[in-house]
Amino acid sequence: MELQKSPLAPSSFPEMPEIDGVKLSTKACGVKYEGRTDVLLMSFDKGTTIGGVLTRSLTCSAPVECCRDHLKSGEARAIVVNSGNANAFTGRLGTASVARTVEATARELKCPENAVFVASTGVIGEPLPDEKITSALGDMKTDLCSNNWQGAAEAIMTTDTFAKGATIKTQIDGKVVTINGIAKGSGMIAPDMATMLSFVATDAALSPAMVQNLISSGADLSFNSITVDSDTSTSDTVLLCATGKAGNTLYNDINAPELADFIQALNKALKNLAHQVVRDGEGASKFISIAVTGAETDQAARRVGLAIANSPLVKTAVAGEDANWGRVVMAVGKSGERADRDKLSVAMGGVTIAKDGQRVEGFDEEPVAKHMKGQEISIAVDVGIADGQATVWTCDLTHGYIEINADYRS
Amino acid sequence: MELQKSPLAPSSFPEMPEIDGVKLSTKACGVKYEGRTDVLLMSFDKGTTIGGVLTRSLTCSAPVECCRDHLKSGEARAIVVNSGNANAFTGRLGTASVARTVEATARELKCPENAVFVASTGVIGEPLPDEKITSALGDMKTDLCSNNWQGAAEAIMTTDTFAKGATIKTQIDGKVVTINGIAKGSGMIAPDMATMLSFVATDAALSPAMVQNLISSGADLSFNSITVDSDTSTSDTVLLCATGKAGNTLYNDINAPELADFIQALNKALKNLAHQVVRDGEGASKFISIAVTGAETDQAARRVGLAIANSPLVKTAVAGEDANWGRVVMAVGKSGERADRDKLSVAMGGVTIAKDGQRVEGFDEEPVAKHMKGQEISIAVDVGIADGQATVWTCDLTHGYIEINADYRS
Incomplete structure (x- = not known):
């Protein structure tokens, strides 16, 4: 089945600058796909920190287990990603396959094994032919270059209908730093063909603890706030690497004012990538933003938002x-979070449709109807309990x- | 839109006998639908106990709040059900509307108000024109008869494509007892058009505590083990009424051996009704049974089963x-319950496809392919932890x- 490019795709892939200390290489290794690149090697200069x-x-999957283990080292020298085979539910064969890939990469790049990270996306349950990857590493090392971000984004695609990238420049104590990221995924869905992967690099200097801290909180507001169909992949992986080449001061406090601009820029890049994943949601024809206010906590607001975003109705x-605000109310009710039925309000496209637990008599239906015909839909819900708020993003459910x-039968 | 009768519907509505102490009456009150019955009055003789x-x-919804309150009395004299309007998210108007319906019914039947139960199903957010119901109660009281179970099942339908009933006879200490039940719902779904309601009556003598106990545990194994699309209605209601006319001894212990046959029969009737709801799931073309074994507890097994049953993939x-056993594995992983990835097994149509965390090489695909073409699909999963087990039921997700x-726009 030939997939059409999503109608919600950005008009073009962004111009991505180089990141000092990061090199990329891709190759068509024939892991599963023919006639396209399917393996990405990212290499990082010594001193690069990582969080995930x-x-x-x-x-x-076995690659996720490996990443979880190697993240303890806090150091990144390489990420090896393949598309076409997820190496998930492959038992001991899968673990051995990851071990061989890590070992070969460490040998080729002359780095510690626990500084090598792997990610795989594609079919579940098929043994990964890792020799197709390991035998290509020599050539891929030779081909490493720093201006190949679009190629990298393309190599990790599966059912994606467009390559996903984001870039942003900001400053830390007067030093210019750059953040580049790529992602793939048609949602956290279709685990036998797709999954959500994202690799983000920056030349900022960040301690391992800080980089983990930043990606954990950043992911909550981006990748953990999107949903396509509520299904969670066996392989979802988001990694953030910091080469330190920008030469900024290291800060140990995430609340240091010198980091504020950087954190804002990073979160913006992560949100941009997460939105692109939703915009490539399988069958998506509309991008939906759901803003929840008045919840008991921000976490509660996110759970209410995800209950709405995951509701097939x-x-x-x-x-x-x-x-259909009645279905929104139903979804609030099933979230399990506190909501005051008699204070609940629902707005769509900025027009309040229900307030104080009742439909607003005589609200202006025309702008709402016009809004619903657009590609960008906004739903706002206030649950009338306290000050918790969150925004989540999803797409519609279509034929x-x-x-x-x-x-489609694979 | 004219809905076709579900291909999974039973061949006919069962012959339902009378239940001593129960009378039924239906009427076309024009709450919303034209040219069909839309209100059901069930009356019960004095001494009838109820659980829900x-x-x-x-x-x-407001009717659910009323039922929750009146269940404390343990006594049932009437149930008033309307279809077409759910009286949900109607604020204080909804509460007042329920109060007027209860008051009028109690006056008409000369019974305490807290022995009157109400249930509504249909559009959300529209004030309920309760005067259409209350003004009909006099005629409906006159029409009460005991052999109108099919008519009762028809009056409570909304988007249902067939009326749902079940009946079973059993014994308690040598006395023959009968259980009749009706249900409506195209799943726990479509809250603005449908919801799940079920009313079950028996002539068995059961204390209020026992009847509550029986319906709570019975619902867990039936209505709480089905899902169509994971959406929970604002109005789901299951009530069990026991008139005591069979004259059996009262038992206070749910484990009394004299009750074993009755409990088995009751659970069978509840499961039958729950299955009919799934068989009328919107767009359903296949009925899916999912048996989970090897979980930490029975509850954990049910949660794993529902994660599979709710997975759009x-x-x-x-x-x-x-x-596609890979998607089953993915759903097990997202359930949040313990599973041993290296012991997990998946069977479909009785054929083991994956075992010990890996695909079974060379399993016989032909009987599996044949099974998947049928209307009744069975999936069995063992998660390899302990002895917890549960079975849940759902339908497929189709165009x-x-x-x-x-x-369809209402």
């Missing part, structure tokens, strides 16, 4: 361009989703 | 007749679901 956020799935209503996941 | 299970939704795979919920 991994799937919470209890049936996680809300998602089909948006697909049908129906401002396209069913076509991709039911009609 | 209500939605856990935190945005539950599993449901679309079944719709596509694809024995029909999208058509009903997105393409």
